[in-house]
Amino acid sequence: MKLEIDKGDLQRGLSRLQAIVEKRNSMPILANVLLTASGKGETGALELAATDLEVGIRGSESANVGKSGAVTVSARKFYDIVRELPDELVNLEATGNNYLEIKCGRARFSLAGTDAEEYPSLPEFSPERLVKLQSPVLSQMIERTMYAASVDETRYNLNGVYFEVIAETGKIRLVATDGHRLALVDRSVGEEVSGLASGVIIPRKGLAELKRLVDEEDADEIELGFEGSSGLARKGSVTLVMRLIEGEFPNYQQVIPKDADLKITLAVEPLVRAVRRVALLSAERSRAIKVDISDGKLMISSSNPDLGEAQEELDIDYSGAAVSIGFNAKYLLESLSAIGSKEIQFAFKTGNTPAEIRPTDDADTLAVVMPMRL
Amino acid sequence: MANPRIILHADMDAFYASIEQRDNPELKGKPVCVGGSSSRGVISAASYEARAFGIHSAMPSAQARQLCPHAIFLRGDMAKYARDSKRIFEIFRRFAPLVEGLSLDEAFLDLTGTERLLGPARTVAKNLRAAVRDEVGLAVSCGIAPVKMVAKIASDEAKPDGIAEVTAEGLRGFLDPLPVGRIWGVGPVAQGRLAQQGIYTIGDLARSDPKRLERTLGDWGSGVRRLARGQDVREVEPYREAVSMSEENTFGEDVADRRVMESAILSHAESVARRLRRSGLVARTVVLKLKLGRRVASGPRGFPLLTRRQTLREPTNDGDVIATAARSLLRRTELTEPIRLLGVGTTNLSEANPEQLSFLEDGKRKERRARLNESLDELTDRFGPGAVRRAGQSSVERAGLSFQIKRGEEPPE
Numbered sequence: 033m034k035l036e037i038d039k040g041d042l043q044r045g046l047s048r049l050q051a052i053v054e055k056r057n058s059m060p061i062l063a064n065v066l067l068t069a070s071g072k073g074e075t076g077a078l079e080l081a082a083t084d085l086e087v088g089i090r091g092s093e094s095a096n097v098g099k100s101g102a103v104t105v106s107a108r109k110f111y112d113i114v115r116e117l118p119d120e121l122v123n124l125e126a127t128g129n130n131y132l133e134i135k136c137g138r139a140r141f142s143l144a145g146t147d148a149e150e151y152p153s154l155p156e157f158s159p160e161r162l163v164k165l166q167s168p169v170l171s172q173m174i175e176r177t178m179y180a181a182s183v184d185e186t187r188y189n190l191n192g193v194y195f196e197v198i199a200e201t202g203k204i205r206l207v208a209t210d211g212h213r214l215a216l217v218d219r220s221v222g223e224e225v226s227g228l229a230s231g232v233i234i235p236r237k238g239l240a241e242l243k244r245l246v247d248e249e250d251a252d253e254i255e256l257g258f259e260g261s262s263g264l265a266r267k268g269s270v271t272l273v274m275r276l277i278e279g280e281f282p283n284y285q286q287v288i289p290k291d292a293d294l295k296i297t298l299a300v301e302p303l304v305r306a307v308r309r310v311a312l313l314s315a316e317r318s319r320a321i322k323v324d325i326s327d328g329k330l331m332i333s334s335s336n337p338d339l340g341e342a343q344e345e346l347d348i349d350y351s352g353a354a355v356s357i358g359f360n361a362k363y364l365l366e367s368l369s370a371i372g373s374k375e376i377q378f379a380f381k382t383g384n385t386p387a388e389i390r391p392t393d394d395a396d397t398l399a400v401v402m403p404m405r406l
Numbered sequence: 407m408a409n410p411r412i413i414l415h416a417d418m419d420a421f422y423a424s425i426e427q428r429d430n431p432e433l434k435g436k437p438v439c440v441g442g443s444s445s446r447g448v449i450s451a452a453s454y455e456a457r458a459f460g461i462h463s464a465m466p467s468a469q470a471r472q473l474c475p476h477a478i479f480l481r482g483d484m485a486k487y488a489r490d491s492k493r494i495f496e497i498f499r500r501f502a503p504l505v506e507g508l509s510l511d512e513a514f515l516d517l518t519g520t521e522r523l524l525g526p527a528r529t530v531a532k533n534l535r536a537a538v539r540d541e542v543g544l545a546v547s548c549g550i551a552p553v554k555m556v557a558k559i560a561s562d563e564a565k566p567d568g569i570a571e572v573t574a575e576g577l578r579g580f581l582d583p584l585p586v587g588r589i590w591g592v593g594p595v596a597q598g599r600l601a602q603q604g605i606y607t608i609g610d611l612a613r614s615d616p617k618r619l620e621r622t623l624g625d626w627g628s629g630v631r632r633l634a635r636g637q638d639v640r641e642v643e644p645y646r647e648a649v650s651m652s653e654e655n656t657f658g659e660d661v662a663d664r665r666v667m668e669s670a671i672l673s674h675a676e677s678v679a680r681r682l683r684r685s686g687l688v689a690r691t692v693v694l695k696l697k698l699g700r701r702v703a704s705g706p707r708g709f710p711l712l713t714r715r716q717t718l719r720e721p722t723n724d725g726d727v728i729a730t731a732a733r734s735l736l737r738r739t740e741l742t743e744p745i746r747l748l749g750v751g752t753t754n755l756s757e758a759n760p761e762q763l764s765f766l767e768d769g770k771r772k773e774r775r776a777r778l779n780e781s782l783d784e785l786t787d788r789f790g791p792g793a794v795r796r797a798g799q800s801s802v803e804r805a806g807l808s809f810q811i812k813r814g815e816e817p818p819e
Binding site: 209211212214282286287315317318320335336338340358360384386400402403404405406 | 485486489492757759760761762763764765766776
């Protein structure tokens with residue numbers, strides 16, 4: 033393998049892989065990036081690939097290839113070196129014993145690597161159906177739901193975001209829950225989506241990578257497809273493959289309250305500020321705050337045996353029954369900040385039943401938060 | 407006594423109720439009951455005005471309402487009480503190098519050797535009472551005596567809002583006329599056995615024949631007699647886990663059958679858990695205590711004692727969880743001889759956090775247990791201990807020999 037590549041292109045290609053290889057892994061070779069040069073001369077390409085066996089990314093950068101071939105080297109070290117190089121063309125050459133020689137300006141490195149043959153292959157598959165989605169829409173959907181996914185590894189079926197196509201509306205739906213709160217968003221993505229997926233769970237890590245890819249500025253569209261227990265996303269020259277979570281996602285429809293008929297409208301920013309302030313004196317572990325809703329008044333309060341008490345009042349338009357609800361302040365704040373709206377409707381019933389948060393200007397987004405028993 | 411000590415027992419007067427009266431002037435001078443605002447709960451504190459009607463803590467609130475229909479019933483605010491407790495203990499520590507907290511509202515202070523610095527014990531008590539009143543706005547009663555047990559009895563005599571001092575010389579005169587039940591650990595069972603021997607007062611006990619006492623109470627007899635004579639060798643232990651709850655029993659006959667032990671564990675675990683719940687606490691560490699039947703030295707401490715502890719992944723106030731941990735500790739303990747005493751304790755206590763509710767099944771299981779415990783507590787409050795038993799929880803006779811000071815459960819009147 034011998035080639036010449038623009039330093040910026042190489043750096044971008046390597047940077048994209050770092051989150052995948054960074055994690056400590058039982059297989060040392062998974063800390064490596066697989067470099068494969070193909071083609072000949074100016075039209076050639078350098079493919080950079082990495083995987084942790086759950087998620088894999090493969091991207092191509094154009095290069096002037098002198099000799100095709102492949103080698104793998106430490107992704108982290110290679111990236112550190114490239115970042116420090118001057119903005120010039122970089123010469124890469126695989127030499128004997130799997131060393132990679134890096135030359136740029138007057139700098140020269142010889143980086144020890146491993147035989148490319150030993151690198152596990154990324155799953156090769158091409159879903160029957162790939163659907164084009166607008167990147168900003170998908171990015172926003174992920175942002176609004178991922179926070180609610182569980183980090184408790186014993187609940188593996190909740191360690192991801194549920195992705196499904198709603199046949200009646202032709203929209204895509206993302207849902208996440210950890211048992212204490214739930215986030216749901218529906219969006220139409222500008223293309224016929226039927227048959228794309230009948231309910232799959234995308235793991236948090238895969239979703240984080242997908243988000244990173246979607247947020248890269250080079251293209252407005254991303255293609256997405258599923259097959260069996262794998263998912264694939266393609267954007268420009270980059271392909272992301274991931275293993276989906278095999279398991280049943282709970283029946284989230286049951287969680288969305290049907291009888292939360294007491295409702296108030298609240299401006300998000302003052303509410304968030306008040307909750308943040310009051311939460312400063314909430315118990316460290318539970319982060320419990322109390323919300324008292326009564327005639328024209330919403331009072332948020334907290335108390336901590338070691339520190340003291342805090343309370344703050346907001347004016348509301350309300351004349352129903354007085355209700356007291358305990359919440360984990362963190363859950364409330366995360367839902368409010370992810371909901372992406374200036375004003376919400378807060379629907380509730382009692383202190384022990386789920387409360388629902390919906391933006392007043394977006395019928396397709398909602399969050400459900402389960403209270404704390406006070 | 408070789409080394410005369412001066413112990414002060416400080417005990418807040420009607421702690422929770424006094425705090426409520428302090429914070430709400432409208433309640434002053436009125437009968438106030440804290441806890442048990444629901445019809446089935448029990449009172450956890452009653453103001454002196456309420457006590458005048460015969461209301462006392464641990465009384466079912468329905469009964470209290472009958473005794474005094476116009477009493478004010480409050481739900482109580484544990485967080486607030488805990489904050490006041492913290493301030494009070496800070497004051498205690500200004501008056502003694504050694505402070506042993508027994509619960510939120512009472513402590514032993516060892517004043518031995520502080521006289522030159524702080525003055526005589528009575529002056530310390532006066533200053534301490536003034537400091538608590540000025541800084542926290544609450545009344546505290548103080549008992550002073552050469553030994554812990556007598557200091558505690560003295561503070562009781564001092565209530566409300568007073569000081570009682572018992573000197574080494576006056577000690578027997580003070581104790582002798584009191585009923586035997588005032589001695590720590592002399593519960594109804596021991597009282598009954600003593601009454602059969604014509605022993606009613608502490609003086610009777612002190613004068614009784616040690617041999618006969620041992621026949622009546624077992625090996626414990628000589629220890630009780632020493633206490634009755636005002637000989638309580640226990641020191642003020644500041645590092646004692648001030649917050650711990652435990653329950654133990656001495657078996658009528660030494661026990662080798664592990665099924666009997668497990669049954670005792672279940673019974674103690676449920677009782678400890680109930681007291682935790684009543685105090686709004688959760689425990690992180692479970693302790694199993696076993697005393698072997700073989701005597702290796704004279705006196706009540708002459709039996710080998712084994713303690714085993716296990717720290718749980720998350721704090722609990724569920725009897726089932728405590729019993730499971732204690733049973734597994736028992737299983738891991740090699741026992742080659744019968745035991746005479748078994749205790750289940752919990753330490754590493756903290757305030758119970760409000761419980762995060764869940765909408766999925768596995769989270770609901772814990773909720774259901776919490777609700778079940780709530781209902782069981784209500785039944786027990788209403789019909790007394792033993793009204794509800796888990797299968798396998800046989801009634802373990804409580805010889806009433808525990809030295810533990812219990813929070814969350816008042817001794818039966």
